[in-house]
Each structure stands twice: as C-alpha cells, then as structure tokens.
Amino acid sequence: MECGSTIDVGEFEDILEEFDVNKELITLINDPFYTAFRKLQKQSERESDTIPKHSGNFQTSEPSNPEASSQYPSNLSIDTTDYRAKFLNANEHNLRAQKERDLSVKKAARFEKKAKKYDELEVKFKEMKKEKKQLERKIATQVKHSEENSRLRAKIASRQDIEKQLRASRNEHQQKAESLLEENTRLMKQSEEDNIKVVEMKKKLEEAKGKTREVNKEKIEILESRLSTAMRQSTPVKSPSSDTPGSSGEQEESQNPRKKLDELCKMKNRFSSFMKEANGIGEKLQSVSEDDELIDLAKFELIRLEGIVRIYEETLSMNILILQKTRDVSQLLPMHHPCLSPEFMKKYSDLMIGLTTEVPDTDCLICHEYRESHEKTIECETTCHKVYHLKCASEWFKQQQTCPHCRSRMLDDEEYPAL
Ligand SMILES: [Zn+2]
Ligand SMILES: [Zn+2]
Numbered sequence: 001m002e003c004g005s006t007i008d009v010g011e012f013e014d015i016l017e018e019f020d021v022n023k024e025l026i027t028l029i030n031d032p033f034y035t036a037f038r039k040l041q042k043q044s045e046r047e048s049d050t051i052p053k054h055s056g057n058f059q060t061s062e063p064s065n066p067e068a069s070s071q072y073p074s075n076l077s078i079d080t081t082d083y084r085a086k087f088l089n090a091n092e093h094n095l096r097a098q099k100e101r102d103l104s105v106k107k108a109a110r111f112e113k114k115a116k117k118y119d120e121l122e123v124k125f126k127e128m129k130k131e132k133k134q135l136e137r138k139i140a141t142q143v144k145h146s147e148e149n150s151r152l153r154a155k156i157a158s159r160q161d162i163e164k165q166l167r168a169s170r171n172e173h174q175q176k177a178e179s180l181l182e183e184n185t186r187l188m189k190q191s192e193e194d195n196i197k198v199v200e201m202k203k204k205l206e207e208a209k210g211k212t213r214e215v216n217k218e219k220i221e222i223l224e225s226r227l228s229t230a231m232r233q234s235t236p237v238k239s240p241s242s243d244t245p246g247s248s249g250e251q252e253e254s255q256n257p258r259k260k261l262d263e264l265c266k267m268k269n270r271f272s273s274f275m276k277e278a279n280g281i282g283e284k285l286q287s288v289s290e291d292d293e294l295i296d297l298a299k300f301e302l303i304r305l306e307g308i309v310r311i312y313e314e315t316l317s318m319n320i321l322i323l324q325k326t327r328d329v330s331q332l333l334p335m336h337h338p339c340l341s342p343e344f345m346k347k348y349s350d351l352m353i354g355l356t357t358e359v360p361d362t363d364c365l366i367c368h369e370y371r372e373s374h375e376k377t378i379e380c381e382t383t384c385h386k387v388y389h390l391k392c393a394s395e396w397f398k399q400q401q402t403c404p405h406c407r408s409r410m411l412d413d414e415e416y417p418a419l
Contacts, residue, residue, distance in 0.1 A: 019091050194296065201300050205307045212311050257327040264320050271313060277400075278305050278340060280407040285348060288355055294347060301344045308338040345383070345408075352384035352406040365405055366392035383408040 007015075016023055282298045289295060312335060319332045340348075359368050364377075365386050371377055376390035384406035388396075396404055401411040 015087075021087075021091060021094065025094075190292070194299070197296065198299060198303070201303055205303055209307050209311070257323050257329055260329050260332070261320060261323045264316055264323065268313070268316050268320070271309060271316075273400075274338070275306065275309060277402055277407065277409060278302060280402065281340070281348065284407050285351070289351055291351075294351070297344055297347070301340050305338055305340060312336070312338045348406070348408075349383045355384075357405070361387075364389040364392050366396060378410070380406060380408065380410055382410070 013023070016026070279302065282302050285298045286295055315333050315335050319335065322331050322333070323329070339345075357365065359365050362370055364371050366388050369389075371387065371389060377387050378390050378393045379385055379387045380403035384403060386403065386405045388404070393404075393410075397411060401409060403410050
C-alpha cells in the first residue's frame with residue numbers, strides 16, 4: 001500500500017485490527033467532495049453515458065453504518081492519505097494515551113498499594129500505640145511492684161535483725177537456764193550429801209546420847225542408893241564434892257540448898273528461849289555466809305546443842321529433885337551449861353565483825369543515827385562488837401535479849417531488869 005493511495009473498507013478494518021484500534025472510536029461520515037462528485041457524475045451520466053466509473057478500491061461496505069454503505073458503493077476507492085495521516089496521528093495519540101493510562105493505572109495501583117500499606121501501617125501504629133500504653137501501664141505496675149518489693153525486702157531485713165537478736169537472747173537465756181540447771185543439780189547433790197552428813201551426825205549424836213544416858217543412869221542409881229542411905233540415917237551427908245561448881249568466896253551462898261534450888265528453877269525456865277536463840281544464830285549465818293563448810297558446821301552445832309540441852313534439862317530436873325529431897329548441895333550432879341562450841345563462836349564472831357552494813361560504825365544500828373559522845377551506849381561484847389544507843393537497845397531488849405545484828409545473847413535475865 002502506497003502513501004496517498006486509496007483503500008477499501010475491508011483493508012481499513014484490517015489496519016484497524018492490525019493497530020488494535022477500537023472500531024467504535026471511528027465514525028464514518030459522508031464525504032462532501034464525494035457527494036459533490038457523485039452529483040456531478042450523475043449529472044454527466046444523465047448528460048452522457050460516456051463518463052467512466054470511478055475505479056477506486058476503497059469500498060465503504062461498513063456494516064455499522066448502513067446509511068453510509070447505502071450511500072457509498074462497495075467498490076469505491078478514495079484518497080485516504082489525509083485520513084491515514086490523521087489516523088496514524090490519532091493512533092499514535094491513542095497509543096501514548098494508552099501508555100499514559102497504563103502508567104496511570106500502574107501509578108494508581110502503586111498509590112493504592114501505598115495507601116493500603118499506609119492504612120495497614122496506621123492500624124499497626126494504632127496497635128503499637130495501644131501496646132505502648134499497655135507496656136507503660138505494665139512498667140508503671142512493675143515499678144510499683146519493685147517499690148513494694150524493696151519495701152518488703154527492708155521489712156524482711158529488719159525482721160531478720162529482730163530474729164537474730166531474739167535468737168541471741170534466746171541462746172543467752174538457754175545458757176543461763178543450763179547454768180542454772182547445773183547449779184541446781186550441784187545444789188541438789190550437795191543437799192543430798194548434807195542430808196547424809198546430817199543423818200550421820202544424828203546417828204553419832206544418838207549414840208552419844210545413849211552413852212550419856214547410860215552414864216547418867218548409873219550416876220542416878222548411885223545417887224538414889226546414896227539418897228536412901230542418907231534418908232535412913234536422916235542426917236545429911238556433908239562432904240565437899242569436886243563435881244559442884246563454885247569459887248571459895250561464893251562457897252557459902254552456893255552451898256545454901258534453898259538458894260541453889262531457886263537458881264536451878266530459874267535456869268530451867270530460861271531454857272525455853274535458849275534453843276530459839278541458837279536457831280536464830282544459825283539462820284543468820286545461813287543468810288549472810290556462802291561458806292558451805294561453816295554452814296555445815298553450824299548445822300552440826302545446832303544438832304549437838306539440842307542434844308546437850310536435853311541432857312542438861314534432864315540433869316537439871318534431877319538436881320532439883322535431889323535438892324528437894326536431900327537439901328544436900330553436895331549430892332548434886334555435875335552440870336555444864338550448854339553452849340555453842342567456842343571454835344564455832346570464834347568463826348561466827350569473825351564473820352559478823354567482817355560483815356559490812358549500810359550503816360556506818362559511828363551510827364546506832366537500831367535507829368541509824370549518829371552516836372553523840374555524851375549518849376550512853378551498849379556494845380555486843382561477845383560476838384560482833386556493834387555499838388547501840390542504850391535507850392534504843394533497852395527498847396529492843398523488851399522483845400529479846402540478843403544482839404540485833406548477830407543475834408547472840410547480850411544480856412542475862414538477871415541483868416535485864418537493871419537497865
Ligand atoms: Zn552482836
Ligand atoms: Zn539508837
């Protein structure tokens with residue numbers, strides 16, 4: 001096909017197909033030149049049938065345009081150079097437009113994709129925001145928890161400290177308790193030993209008593225036999241006896257049976273308080289001394305004294321009986337005044353002298369006041385040598401005749417009324 005030549009409709013359609021052009025976009029209209037030409041042709045045909053027909057190969061057998069096809073003969077050839085150029089131009093435009101459209105479509109697709117991505121990202125962003133908030137909340141709660149934890153830890157630490165202290169004090173108490181238990185068992189043992197000793201002492205004492213009783217019995221038997229012979233003779237036997245105590249100056253007085261009897265009776269009454277006083281000394285010693293040996297000795301002394309006192313009382317009763325019957329002082333059984341042993345009393349005296357009191361030595365131990373030089377005083381001469389106001393001691397002696405400090409006897413009964 002040459003440029004400027006004419007093509008028929010079939011060829012045109014082929015071209016359209018070849019270039020992929022939508023036929024609907026093409027509108028065929030009547031060519032005014034052709035119409036004019038046909039008019040002229042018809043006119044000339046009418047004038048003369050010699051005019052040859054157009055031999056163009058362009059046929060307008062367009063089915064979509066029946067009007068046109070009816071107007072144009074199918075074998076009509078037309079010069080399509082301008083149309084072709086226009087068409088090619090249009091086609092080029094079309095192609096460009098298609099390309100642009102494709103590009104636009106692609107761009108739109110990309111934009112859509114981007115928009116979708118953006119939407120997705122926005123959704124994700126929102127989710128992340130939510131997550132962030134949740135995380136922030138979690139962090140806040142964790143911070144709270146950690147604060148709580150540290151507080152609890154501090155509490156635990158302080159409790160542990162307290163527990164440690166308690167444990168330490170408990171251990172201390174346990175140790176104390178253990179030592180007390182040990183002390184207790186030791187004391188129990190000692191007390192058992194003491195008891196054994198006391199039992200032994202009691203046994204010895206009983207033996208001694210038995211022996212003394214036997215001796216006394218013998219003596220009494222002898223005396224009774226003497227007494228009966230004297231009664232029979234009805235004259236008192238006057239023989240100086242070495243058993244009877246008394247100095248040569250007091251000989252006469254002590255030989256007076258009536259006086260001796262009075263004296264013996266007084267002595268008997270006095271013994272009711274004698275053991276009480278001795279027990280007082282024992283108690284005092286136990287309360288102030290920690291010397292186990294001395295305490296043991298005191299216990300023994302008291303048991304011994306009890307035995308001696310009993311013997312003495314028996315002898316005294318016997319002597320009273322003898323005097324009542326014989327009126328003979330020489331017949332009297334020998335009597336030794338019971339007392340705590342001098343060895344024990346020495347030890348007790350030393351202990352009491354060494355014992356310090358809250359009251360200074362310059363003060364009276366009864367009223368705790370200073371002893372003025374003009375004030376009359378009395379001293380515990382036998383044992384502790386404490387000094388008292390005489391007026392304070394006189395009041396004290398109305399209750400008992402012993403030293404308020406060491407409890408040893410300070411006065412004889414006869415002396416007391418003289419105060
Ligand atoms: Zn005294
Ligand atoms: Zn006083």
